[in-house]
Structure formats: structure tokens, C-alpha cells
Amino acid sequence: MKLTLVFIPFLLLYNFVSAQNNEPVPHSTLISFMDTLQTKDTMKVNNLSSSNGLADVFEDTIRLFHDTLLTADDKRFIRKQLAFYRTKEWADSDRIAGVSIIPQGVINSYAINGEVGWKKFIKKYGKGYKVVSFPLFTANMSAAVVAITYHIGRYTEGSLHLYKKVKGIWKDAKVYSVWKG
Numbered sequence: 001m002k003l004t005l006v007f008i009p010f011l012l013l014y015n016f017v018s019a020q021n022n023e024p025v026p027h028s029t030l031i032s033f034m035d036t037l038q039t040k041d042t043m044k045v046n047n048l049s050s051s052n053g054l055a056d057v058f059e060d061t062i063r064l065f066h067d068t069l070l071t072a073d074d075k076r077f078i079r080k081q082l083a084f085y086r087t088k089e090w091a092d093s094d095r096i097a098g099v100s101i102i103p104q105g106v107i108n109s110y111a112i113n114g115e116v117g118w119k120k121f122i123k124k125y126g127k128g129y130k131v132v133s134f135p136l137f138t139a140n141m142s143a144a145v146v147a148i149t150y151h152i153g154r155y156t157e158g159s160l161h162l163y164k165k166v167k168g169i170w171k172d173a174k175v176y177s178v179w180k181g
Contacts, residue, residue, distance in 0.1 A: 024081045025137050027094075033135045033144060033163075035097045036170045043150050045130045048096065050089040051104040053133030054082060056147035060160045063176050064145060069162065073139040085134040102129060118153055128152035141165070143173070156181040 038046075057064070061082075065075055090101050107129060110121035122128070133147040142165050149158030162174040 024077065024084050025135075025141075029137070029141070030135060031094055031096060033146075033170065034094070034099075034132065037132065037146065037148070038096060038098050040172075041130075043130070043152075045128055045150055045152070046099055047125050047127075047129035048090055048099045048101050049104050049107055049129050049131045050091065050101055051131050052085055052088050052090070053131040053147050053149065054086060056131075056149060056158060056160060057082070057133050057136065057145065060147075060176050064160070067162075067174075067176075069143070069174070070138065074143075077139040078136045078145065081134070081136045085136075088134065090132075100125070115154075122153070128155075131158075135163075144170070145176075149179075 064070070064078075070078070089104070090096075092101050094101065102125060107121070110117040113120070128151050130151070131147075131149045135144040135146045137144045144163045145160065146163065147158065147160045149156065157178075157180045159178045160176040161172055162176065163170045164173040165171075
């Protein structure tokens with residue numbers, strides 16, 4: 001009886017930890033997709049914020065979920081990914097080709113000092129930085145939704161995209177929204 005009482009909490013904890021590490025999409029798939037995005041980056045911004053960028057996706061989920069390109073299974077799978085990645089951040093260990101990952105807290109420490117802070121940031125890191133959401137894949141992995149925002153000095157530009165895999169190549173298929181500031 002005592003063994004059972006000790007063993008049950010252990011099993012519950014094990015199941016909880018296992019569920020937390022159960023990535024909905026293999027990490028290698030995320031990195032491969034991000035490598036592809038980096039090669040298509042016409043702005044040539046190589047600094048990536050550690051932020052998961054999902055706030056921009058959350059803002060457009062109504063528009064996104066009304067899209068007839070997405071099936072009910074796709075929407076369920078995207079919700080599962082949103083729940084899983086909401087507390088995650090990009091890290092140096094992600095090793096995205098051609099990208100330097102800067103912790104969002106470091107970026108904020110420069111931004112809080114206004115124009116002087118941005119000048120110091122640019123002197124240290126270069127042109128600016130971008131925030132790229134974790135890509136959210138469809139159930140069959142043939143499409144992905146991603147939000148990309150560029151911060152170059154005072155200039156900000158972002159958009160929410162649907163990429164489709166066509167003959168093994170990710171292609172920008174649809175832009176849901178664009179914002180500038």
C-alpha cells in the first residue's frame with residue numbers, strides 16, 4: 001500500500017514532465033524552416049530577438065482561422081503548437097544559419113534609453129533586429145504560418161505569412177496582414 005502511494009505521485013509527475021517535452025513539431029523541422037526564411041530575407045537583418053513572436057500571431061488568429069485554406073485538423077494542430085510554444089524563446093542552441101540571437105531583455109535595455117540606446121545597439125549589433133514567431137505548421141506539415149517583424153532604428157515593419165511547401169521548397173503563399181510604424 002505504501003509503495004503504491006509513493007509510486008502514483010511519481011507516475012503523475014513523470015507524465016506531466018513528458019507532456020511538457022512532447023514537442024508537436026520536431027525541433028529539426030523548425031530550424032530547417034527558419035534556415036529557409038533566413039535565405040529569403042530581403043531586408044538582410046541577421047539579428048534575431050529571442051522572443052517567440054507569437055503575440056503578433058495571436059492578434060491575427062481570427063483572420064487566420066477564418067481562412068478556408070486551413071482545415072479543422074490544421075486549426076487544432078496550430079492551437080496545440082500555440083499552447084506549447086507560448087513560453088518558449090529562440091536560443092543560441094537553435095543554431096539558425098546566418099543569425100545571431102539576442103536576448104529580448106538585452107534589446108529592451110537599449111530601447112529604454114531611446115535614440116541614444118538605439119545608436120549604441122546599432123554600433124554593437126549592426127542594422128537592427130527581427131522578431132520571428134515560432135512557425136506554426138498545418139497538420140500535414142505542408143504549410144506554416146509565421147509572423148516576421150523588423151526593427152531598424154525607429155522603423156518597424158511586420159507581416160503574418162502563410163508559407164506552402166511546393167516540391168520541397170517553402171514558398172510565401174499568402175500575407176494575412178502588414179503593419180508599419
